[in-house]
Amino acid sequence: MPDVFPVPETMRARALCSSHASYQAMYEASISDPESFWREQASRIDWMEPFHTVKDVSYASDNVSIQWYLGGKTNASLNCLDRHLATRGDQTALIFEPDEPSDEARHITYGELHADVCRIANVLKKHGVKRGDCVTIYLPMIPEAVASMLACSRIGAVHSVVFAGFSPDALAHRMLDGRSRILITADEGVRGGKRIPLKNNSDRALRSCPDVHDVLVVKRTGGETTWLDGRDYWLHEEAAMVESTCECAEMDAEDPLYILYTSGSTGRPKGLVHTTGGYLVYASLSHRYIFDYQEGDVYWCAADIGWVTGHTYIVYGPLLNGATQILFEGIPTYPEASRYWDVVDRHRVTQFYTAPTAIRALMSKGNKYVDRTDRSSLLILGSVGEPINPEAWKWYHEKVGDGRCPIVDTWWQTETGGILITPLPGATALKPGSASFPFFGIRPEILDAEGNVLEGEAEGVLAIADSWPGQSRTIFGDHARFTEVYFSKFEGKYFTGDGCRRDKDGYYWITGRVDDVINISGHRMGTAEVESALVEHNDVAEAAVVGFPHDIKGQGIYCYVTLNAGVTGDDELRETLIRQVREAIGAFSKPDFVQFAPGLPKTRSGKIMRRILRKIAADDFDDLGDISTLADESVVDDLIRNRRNRH
Numbered sequence: 001m002p003d004v005f006p007v008p009e010t011m012r013a014r015a016l017c018s019s020h021a022s023y024q025a026m027y028e029a030s031i032s033d034p035e036s037f038w039r040e041q042a043s044r045i046d047w048m049e050p051f052h053t054v055k056d057v058s059y060a061s062d063n064v065s066i067q068w069y070l071g072g073k074t075n076a077s078l079n080c081l082d083r084h085l086a087t088r089g090d091q092t093a094l095i096f097e098p099d100e101p102s103d104e105a106r107h108i109t110y111g112e113l114h115a116d117v118c119r120i121a122n123v124l125k126k127h128g129v130k131r132g133d134c135v136t137i138y139l140p141m142i143p144e145a146v147a148s149m150l151a152c153s154r155i156g157a158v159h160s161v162v163f164a165g166f167s168p169d170a171l172a173h174r175m176l177d178g179r180s181r182i183l184i185t186a187d188e189g190v191r192g193g194k195r196i197p198l199k200n201n202s203d204r205a206l207r208s209c210p211d212v213h214d215v216l217v218v219k220r221t222g223g224e225t226t227w228l229d230g231r232d233y234w235l236h237e238e239a240a241m242v243e244s245t246c247e248c249a250e251m252d253a254e255d256p257l258y259i260l261y262t263s264g265s266t267g268r269p270k271g272l273v274h275t276t277g278g279y280l281v282y283a284s285l286s287h288r289y290i291f292d293y294q295e296g297d298v299y300w301c302a303a304d305i306g307w308v309t310g311h312t313y314i315v316y317g318p319l320l321n322g323a324t325q326i327l328f329e330g331i332p333t334y335p336e337a338s339r340y341w342d343v344v345d346r347h348r349v350t351q352f353y354t355a356p357t358a359i360r361a362l363m364s365k366g367n368k369y370v371d372r373t374d375r376s377s378l379l380i381l382g383s384v385g386e387p388i389n390p391e392a393w394k395w396y397h398e399k400v401g402d403g404r405c406p407i408v409d410t411w412w413q414t415e416t417g418g419i420l421i422t423p424l425p426g427a428t429a430l431k432p433g434s435a436s437f438p439f440f441g442i443r444p445e446i447l448d449a450e451g452n453v454l455e456g457e458a459e460g461v462l463a464i465a466d467s468w469p470g471q472s473r474t475i476f477g478d479h480a481r482f483t484e485v486y487f488s489k490f491e492g493k494y495f496t497g498d499g500c501r502r503d504k505d506g507y508y509w510i511t512g513r514v515d516d517v518i519n520i521s522g523h524r525m526g527t528a529e530v531e532s533a534l535v536e537h538n539d540v541a542e543a544a545v546v547g548f549p550h551d552i553k554g555q556g557i558y559c560y561v562t563l564n565a566g567v568t569g570d571d572e573l574r575e576t577l578i579r580q581v582r583e584a585i586g587a588f589s590k591p592d593f594v595q596f597a598p599g600l601p602k603t604r605s606g607k608i609m610r611r612i613l614r615k616i617a618a619d620d621f622d623d624l625g626d627i628s629t630l631a632d633e634s635v636v637d638d639l640i641r642n643r644r645n646r647h
């Protein structure tokens with residue numbers, strides 16, 4: 001495989017940014033005079049009142065304060081919908097592709113989506129939702145999910161979307177933390193031919209959320225569900241009783257737009273807060289340039305709205321830009337591994353954006369599922385969520401894109417709100433596995449452990465030296481934690497938690513997390529969350545969880561469990577523990593291995609040496625590094641012996 005893939009001429013001919021030199025010029029301008037750059041970009045959205053100050057940011061660890069477009073008033077729903085009505089009211093906004101391919105796809109125009117959003121907004125108001133209230137949304141990938149998010153933003157409520165794969169426990173935690181008093185869910189979700197009991201899950205979660213007084217239920221399947229009169233309402237019945245117009249609330253640029261929970265190194269998932277004005281500008285700009293979205297294109301981001309990718313690159317970015325896009329309810333392998341490509345052909349998709357784990361899963365099914373499809377409509381492919389390995393990159397490029405489509409390998413995080421490091425399709429020669437260059441306004445730095453800035457070719461941890469408008473402003477209810485996690489490690493910089501290398505040509509290569517966050521099939525998880533689920537079992541004394549390399553999922557979950565004295569670990573206990581983790585978090589968090597460990601490798605001060613546990617889980621026994629600081633070195637031999645026996 002060549003080391004570098006030049007920009008295809010056809011892409012250069014159409015792209016908004018069509019050479020590396022023009023990228024560089026615009027990038028330099030954005031860095032040398034950020035205020036002018038972002039002032040100009042602010043006109044990408046409509047303002048109800050103009051802002052008076054572009055930026056007021058302090059990254060100082062004793063006073064982290066991030067504000068953009070101060071004084072400006074706007075509304076997300078206005079910008080995603082109302083603004084388009086005169087010019088594209090009859091244009092399709094969403095093409096809803098249901099799980100079952102024999103069920104017809106549904107085209108929803110901007111005009112129709114506007115009416116749906118207004119009705120839901122009026123229903124929310126009728127149920128007592130006010131400006132600033134948090135509304136939890138636990139929905140599958142159906143149009144009502146998008147409409148509910150926009151309905152919240154329309155009336156100034158803050159949405160907190162919980163991925164429909166999360167367990168009742170995880171849902172309850174998020175509703176309690178966000179102080180939600182209302183939940184929007186569905187009777188059931190449908191994925192890969194299976195039904196997911198969302199309303200029943202919600203009812204279980206609600207047992208520990210006494211403050212949730214109203215539940216609005218979307219009828220997706222009509223399947224049996226439990227029901228509590230006076231609390232539960234069918235959304236379609238409520239929506240039929242209200243007007244299809246609803247005024248947009250005038251929101252301050254810094255009013256919260258949403259809370260989205262994500263995992264960190266320690267503790268429970270934290271609710272990152274994104275605000276209105278800056279986030280919208282960044283979502284619109286990044287979507288426009290990185291996917292080179294143009295009139296007539298059919299864009300498809302195959303993420304779930306439960307994750308940040310769905311928030312920024314399904315809901316806000318594309319709708320701000322007046323795009324026509326696919327909303328896909330299903331999974332890549334149902335009914336067959338050609339499903340993505342069948343959908344691409346049926347709707348003539350031009351941009352397709354997914355995660356490496358999906359690419360690897362489809363690659364493992366063989367080429368026949370790709371070969372029998374046409375895919376000639378595709379122009380640009382995207383990748384997100386984890387490092388993409390060269391084999392998967394090559395397959396995506398050659399097989400899926402027939403060697404014709406640039407791959408934008410986009411690096412970003414829930415915290416960043418939008419893509420920060422990425423190729424631009426018409427401008428960047430690609431190196432497989434490299435996210436390549438910083439987007440406009442982004443100042444990445446590679447630091448050594450002491451925080452020294454490394455220049456030129458270098459490897460270290462990735463920090464960002466200055467703010468951008470799409471950045472998260474705080475952790476809901478815990479600004480001290482926000483400061484501690486992101487701004488205390490390296491003074492005056494945003495610490496990403498990722499490792500990174502810069503090569504001689506200035507390309508950035510993300511090397512993976514440097515903390516205890518793991519990435520399972522593109523789903524972000526904290527090892528501490530899995531550990532706390534394990535130690536809840538009466539027989540468990542201690543648990544340590546690490547990620548290990550996994551061919552399809554990127555990383556798998558490996559659990560070392562120390563049992564209480566007198567308890568023997570057997571397969572039954574192993575199954576029980578695995579079930580316990582699934583129930584605490586969700587099915588996607590199912591541990592791959594549980595190894596019973598009589599002791600864990602600890603330093604004399606009692607700190608678990610995870611580095612050693614990671615190596616053993618990866619079957620990398622030869623170079624365990626310095627183990628002389630261990631309190632008891634023999635623990636390591638036991639762990640290795642047990643690991644070997646499991647093969």
Ligand code: WTA
Binds near residue numbers: 524
């Ligand atoms: C990882 C997802 C390598 C990274 C948008 C980051 C990536 C974490 C890439 C954030 C990429 C995301 N290459 N690694 N292109 N994109 N990551 O919050 O470790 O779910 O810190 O946001 O995913 O995951 P999150």
